[in-house]
Amino acid sequence: MWQGPTPDPAAKLYMNIFYPSGFAYADFAKQFKAEFYDPKHWADVFKASGAKYVVLTSKHHEGFCNWPSPTSWNWNSVDVGPRRDLVGELAQAIRSKTQLQFGLYHSLFEWFNPLYLADQASNYTKQVPIVSLPPFPSYSKLYNSSKIPKFAKNR
Numbered sequence: 001m002w003q004g005p006t007p008d009p010a011a012k013l014y015m016n017i018f019y020p021s022g023f024a025y026a027d028f029a030k031q032f033k034a035e036f037y038d039p040k041h042w043a044d045v046f047k048a049s050g051a052k053y054v055v056l057t058s059k060h061h062e063g064f065c066n067w068p069s070p071t072s073w074n075w076n077s078v079d080v081g082p083r084r085d086l087v088g089e090l091a092q093a094i095r096s097k098t099q100l101q102f103g104l105y106h107s108l109f110e111w112f113n114p115l116y117l118a119d120q121a122s123n124y125t126k127q128v129p130i131v132s133l134p135p136f137p138s139y140s141k142l143y144n145s146s147k148i149p150k151f152a153k154n155r
Helices: 009-018 027-031 039-049 086-097 114-121 136-143 148-152
Strands: 053-059 101-106
Touching: 039 053, 039 086, 053 086, 086 101
Parallel strands: 053 101
Antiparallel strands: none
16 A cells, blocks of 8 residues: 555556546546446356356455445445446346356445454554444344345346
8 A cells, every 4th residue: 555654655656657546545436437347247147158147245354345235325326436336336247147147245344344454553453343333233134144045146
């Protein structure tokens, strides 16, 4: 990273050369247009390749969601950048055009989350009782509920 307490010198030099002063990580989202994102074509390519499943990143490590997350207001692909539900579009294309299984990778780790920043500041030696913090109890309830089979099915 080019920002923070210990910026990478090469990254900082690159950012100083190619981006305006004051450019923040969040500014990248405004540039993300997804103009070549064609889920129907992708579904055809995945099917033709012999793939058995497709997994898309629904939420990246910096917290950006590729779907209209109600808890990630103005930091998702519908509110900023391409202004599209990238997850929903691919899910629909995969399910309507193929028999492939569709899955999502959802990163709970977030670069800008106060818990991560505190852990980083202590050189990753701080233990956090993470399962006792929101939203983890709600994840536990979902995981242990009968709703999982409904969400896990491809169709």
